[in-house]
Amino acid sequence: MIRWLILAAVILLAVALVQWRARTAEAQAVQSFPPEGQFLEVDGTRVHALVKGAGPDLVLIHGASGNMRDFTFHLVDRLADRYRVIVFDRPGLGYTDRLGREDRSIAGQATLLQKAASQLGAAKPIVVGQSYGGAVALAWATEHPDKLSALVTLAAASHPWPTGLPFFYKVTSNPLGQALVVPLLTAFVPESYVQSAITGVFDPEDAPQGYAEHIGAPLTLRRESLRANADQRASLKEELRAQVPHYPQIAVPTEILHGDADTTVYLKIHSVPLAEAVPDANLTVLPDAGHMPQHTREDDVVAAINRAATRAGLH
Template sequence: MSLLGMIGTSLGLFGLAHGLTHLRAERHERRAEAAFPPEGQFLTVQGHRIHAVVLGAGPDLVLIHGASGNTRDFTHDLAHQLAARYRVIVFDRPGLGYSDPVNRRGATIWQQAEILAEAAMQLGAQRPVVLGQSYGGAVALAWAVYCPANIAALVLLSAASQIWDGGLDRYYRTLSHPILGPLAAPYLTAFVPEARVTRELESIFTPQHPPKGYNHHIGAGLTLRRASLRANALQRANLKQEIRAQVPHYPQISVPVEILHGDADTIVGLHIHSEPLTRQIPNAHLTTLPGIGHTPQHNAKPQVMAAIDRATTRAGLQQPD
């Protein structure tokens, strides 16, 4: 066989393997969506479908999840507890869960904040208290900076807010690459077992553990979908430069701000992020959580709920019963 013939055969075999991988990935995605369907309702914002879960009654409270997440991170428990005193709105961020991506480059934290603020207004929440965790905290900060008329108070949990040392790891470099990313994502969807994703999710809780029933509720297969992998990686790859542009605007934030951060958080460091942020935002209040890792929404719920109540009171909203 000639060299050209060998190349042609190899390309044909690769194309066949890649096509079969996409079919397997599609089957896995359908199975994940059947097992973990949308929990709420859909809104159309700037031509994009946004998934929202609305619970309870009282002052409006928006919850924004972190990287690789979806509404289920909050609806496992915290959102239902808060719904006794608040009208809770939990969004899937653009490109994740059941919300559409807004572009092929990765929605910026500013674009996400603008879209979620408009979605909240469609639901009648003109000036909600906004809570963001981890990457979602960066989006919540962007909401306070760029949509100041549409926010009453800000609550940040383990929020990414500052520039940090180090670059992007190989996983995100690959999945965010314009050529390698679309090639690699189907293989992860098709062949990475959900148990592996569950183990990775569990590592986020260190030194604590996921609460009972969390692994069965969160829907790891939703995170493994091709579009979700790609959207998450692009957002993560762009985050550092977006935060660099956002930091100078923090002193302009005038709404009440409550910041909570565990001193055992090894993913988003307290000393790197929340301590400087407390000095940058006028009248921001920091609560340090001894021994708590990256997930206070699960492992420090009483402190989180108390911070939300403080923010609500400081904003002059209706006092929760």
């Protein structure tokens, strides 16, 4: 009996230590990477948004495991001299609240961000999405076709793929994994893991100098963000399967950019069939480019946005 009591006490102490370490890490993340923008309330959900510049409205939607800092690193300032740039934290990431189970799909996220943009006076913005954010941008175009003027996708996930869910997301999207493993990740993930993840997502190109220090990876390592990101990633494939039949109805000017060396979201599985499905879409294949063209091929991204604006009659 005493042995069992000692074992129970040790387990409780270990759990308490992990939760304390996790809370401490989260507090440090918030202190080191505070909100950059303003907060809106949309149907009871707090949305973090940054608005900068003047001109036609332009919305930027970041990918998985990220936040708006992916765009504020450099691209927002590059665009703000010609556009009124609006950049959001997606639900559950950065400082935007996590959505409930029924609303956290790419369609639900698109609806939330479209309403947030409308609150900011952007009735029909150009919508730009990268990676998972590209899937949300496509959902915006299919769910709210009269609420955007043009669409730009960057290395976007657009179609179902043949492989299964990676082991990491199987664990972190599982209720038991979310209860036990996620706090351990928040509490103890080393900096070397973060650096390796950044290197992997940019491969075969290099991350720009200062990117790792700016992006705020510890924000994504918070417990709620890890859970939100895993839930979104786990359901994405089937959500895209349901979305694909609606691509031929996209009627706004569409620019598609994708690197032919992207091994995170494959060109031939995603952007090639997307360009075939969307009427009058323009596909730009970036030679030797990886998954992060908004950083490594910034001139091409800006040119694509400008083309979309011109095609939409905004310039």
